[in-house]
Amino acid sequence: MQAGSGSAAGQRRGGSIWPQAAGRFPPADRILSTILTRQAAQYRDRTLFVFGETRWSFAETASIAAASAGRLTRAGIRAGDRVALMCSNRPEFLEIYLGCAWMGAVTVPINTALRGIQLSHILRNSTPKLLAIEACFMPAIETLESDVAPPDLVWTIGEDGALPGSTSPLPALGEAAPPAPVRPDDTVAILYTSGTTGPSKGVCCPQAQMFWWGVYSARALGIVEGDVLFTTLPLFHTNALNAFYQALLNGCTYVLEPKFSASGFWAAARRHQATVGYLLGAMAVMLLAQPPSANDTAHFVRVALGGGVPGQFHGPFLERFGVPLLDGYGSTETNFVFAGTIPSDRPGTMGYLAEGVEACIAGPDDEPLPDGEAGELLLRAGELLAFATGYFEMPDKTAEAWRNRWFHTGDRVVRDADGHYRFVDRMKDSIRRRGENVSSWEVEQVLLKHPAIAACAIYPLPSELGEDEVAAAIQLEAGHALEPIDVVRHCEGKMAYFAVPRFVRIVSEMPLTENGKIRKVALREAGRTPDTWDRDAAGYEPRR
Structure with missing residues (x-):
């Protein structure tokens, strides 16, 4: 059993910037x-933000x-x-x-x-x-x-x-x-994160949480004054938004690109003389899939965020581009709460618990489990207002997630005896595709509006890039016929393009639990069956 605050990652990188930040901005000033105002007085004409011209x-x-x-x-x-x-x-x-x-x-x-x-x-x-x-x-x-x-x-x-x-x-x-x-506890943003058994939840992020995002993330990445932080990630997500705070708090330059381009990423990084990059999941794999170039190491990037990048790609990425990828873990509700060493000592894992955060691996009744045993990851902030304050206008969901004075992540995790954490799987019914969370419940609600569909289940299947792809199992109403491509077309325009199923499987009946609920685990374990239709293999690209 364990429930403690960790500082192993910070110790491995030597030195921590957060005490200085906390000292310069006491609790009342974390807005x-x-x-x-304070940073503008200190840095005045230094460039903070760059976008195109x-x-x-x-x-x-x-x-x-x-x-x-x-x-x-x-x-x-x-x-x-x-x-x-x-x-x-x-x-x-x-x-x-x-x-x-x-x-x-x-x-x-x-x-x-x-x-x-x-x-x-x-x-x-x-x-x-x-x-x-x-x-x-x-x-x-x-x-x-x-x-x-x-x-x-x-x-x-x-x-x-x-x-x-x-x-x-x-x-x-x-x-x-x-x-x-x-006030530091006033909500500055409501960021919607995908629901699991219901609609998306609006995470109430207080002013001070964004301050701590800047502190924790900069500490994990080893950011220093004068760094150039280069991101192509969308501002409507936590990652790119908190990178602005990293730059603001540390006297850095924040460079924002319109969107990620595998073919243009390194050229843009060179153009801006970027020193820190931000990649998630499949982005690193896409960069490795580009044709090798003599300019692969002709840049100034010394580290890149690599959350969700499968472990087997860390070594090739470092060897080819000369850039170590930082392992880590965070959520909109919490913060950058786990980080690995640079370079990672165990690539593709969560790393070590951040200083100022408490964690517990728990069983079904929130009882602590021993090291080496998988359980739900529970988190608690040691710093004032470092985490979100709840879900907007959803008191029941807030109480459920923050019960017993811990935030329940819904992720199954293992803690090793040396304080290292490994992600196992999601306890929640959600899918992570290309850096986006997909609510299976929301996709299912759209599918069930089709008159030919009697029952459906949305579940993840692995992609070639090491992430999830959206799969749909469809049971038809008696006397109705439907082709897999019709399922995809029904979804187009009614949901985000990244939530439209890639795999469609028409089944005669759903695997059910003793209580009559669909056993999605059985569908996942079956994988790509001979009757699973693959949108990509068929050459069909859904409308955006």
Whole structure:
């Protein structure tokens, strides 16, 4: 049995930056406006943010945050109001996020791929007062369920400007607003994470949690002042958003690219003289699949985040590109709570517990289990407000996840005797595909609306890239016929493209438990059966 706070990873890398950060920003100061104002005074003209031709210094970023807050205030947004933001990687995303954080409003970033039931749920649950949406994503609004409508105030982002209806173009920045009296425990963002037996849950991230994301992540990566942090990950997820805090807290430059390109990643890293990179899961595998080049090591990157990259790819990645991949583990509800050594001593695992965090491997009744035995990973923050505060407007789900003073991750994990942690599998019914969480429940709800489908089950099957692919088992209504490709076409436009099943299996009956529930474990264990249709093998690409 064990339940303790770990510092093995920090000790292995020698030195920790978090005491200095904690000292410079005592608990009351762990809010965006104070952090940004203080860092702007220290670093002034040093470049903080780069996107294409856009460059903001530390001082300019503080001014932009204040002006963005003024723009929101003039539009009638007040502290505590939710501002939904459906936008790809571009400066306007950060403008709006920083403005909300400055004046106490709550940003609700929305995955730009969401459609139909998923998008409807987020708007229904968060009840935003303003929707800021990139013009190219306006067609997603047409997929909303009949009982859901966008808020009265809609700003469109992009060169297309205002669109027909009640929308207006994003107003220009104007008069700045003074920092609002924001508290560290005030929610700065609601980030939706996929549901398991129900709809997605909105994770309430307090201002101070984002501070700790910056501290924990920078510590794990060994970030130092002057580093250039290079990410292609989407801002609507925790990873890219907290990388901004890493740069802000440590006097670094944050370089944001529009999206990941396997063929262009290293050229962009060279162009920006990046020193730290951010990769997840299959991205590293895709880079290795590119044709070898004499420029493979012609860059300045000394380390890259490699969470979810299968262990067998760490060695080849280091040998070819000269970059060690950092193992780690975190969640939107918690933080960067596990990190490996650099390079990893056991590639493809979780690493060691971060300093300032407690962990317990527990059995069904939350009883601690001994080292070497798999159980559910429970986590508890030792630092004030380092974790999320709950799920928005879901008190029952909050109480269930944070019961007995521990956050229940739903992940089955093993702790080795030396304090090293290994992920085994998910206890929850969710799927991780290409860095995106897929709610099987939400996909199943869409499938069950097809008149020919009597029952269905969504489950993961392994891909060639070492991650999950979405598989669907379909049982038809008596007297109905349906081809696998029709199942995929039914899903298109009603959900995120990454949630559309790749594998479809038409079955005569579902494997059931004694209580009549579908035994998804039996479907997973069966794997790719002869009657499993593969969308990729058929050459069919679903619409985005």
